[in-house]
Amino acid sequence: MPVIIYKMNASPPARAVLATAEVLGLEIETREVSIPNKEQFKPEYLEKNPLHTVPLLEDGNFILADSHAIIIYLASKYGGDKGASLYPSDIQQRSIIHQRLFLDASILFPRLIAIIKAIAYENAASVDEKKTADVEEAYGFLEKYLESSPFLAGEQLTLADISCVTTVSSLNVVVPIDAKFIKLQEWVNNLKSQSWYVNKNEPGLNDLGGFLNFFLKKNAA
Ligand SMILES: N[C@@H](CCC(=O)N[C@@H](CS)C(=O)NCC(=O)O)C(=O)O
Structure with missing residues (x-):
């Protein structure tokens, strides 16, 4: 089954x-x-x-x-x-992956949800300064990690990248990733070209983008 x-x-x-x-x-x-x-x-x-x-x-x-x-x-x-390969058995590598997944669960995703709720339920017509600063701070955390390796948990694609990029690409719709986050942009661009991203992230990302842009326009009117 x-x-x-x-x-x-x-x-x-x-x-x-x-x-x-x-x-x-x-x-x-x-x-x-x-x-x-x-x-x-x-x-x-x-x-x-x-x-x-x-x-x-x-x-x-x-x-x-x-x-x-x-x-x-x-x-x-x-x-x-x-x-x-996505989830290596080495305890230290695995622990780094866990930490990045917890970062997604406890920092990235809650900051995205705060913005989605404001737009969809609280009539926000833009992302306020505090929420923008929170997202920029989170981008900075990822930038720091990506300065020492091309993927979030080392030299190869792991669960950490797949999980975090679905959130980061969604955050990018509402708080575009600034050019100063060079490594973060490179990381997103690299993952964007992979077939799993094109097949499984992009369609839903477009759905979310359409949904948010609809509410942003409506709230601004
Ligand atoms: N930490 C959870 C978050 C899941 C979550 O909050 N999903 C949202 C959609 S993005 C949801 O189902 N919301 C409906 C609700 O909370 O009633 C995970 O990673 O699965």
């Missing part, structure tokens, strides 16, 4: 899971959960995921929420050689 992923393409963490599955060459089934239609609050979904978030993984009787936990699970259980 294939792994089932509940998702919405506009969601950066859902995109990270879809992209990871593609890099691993893993066939998955997907189920759409429309957040604008509040489908994440349906009782049958809440039964599986009380956090009412996408993505969610269902693998037989095993249910797992949170993209970071899910991509680690997929790489560990189904990854084979590709999993070993």
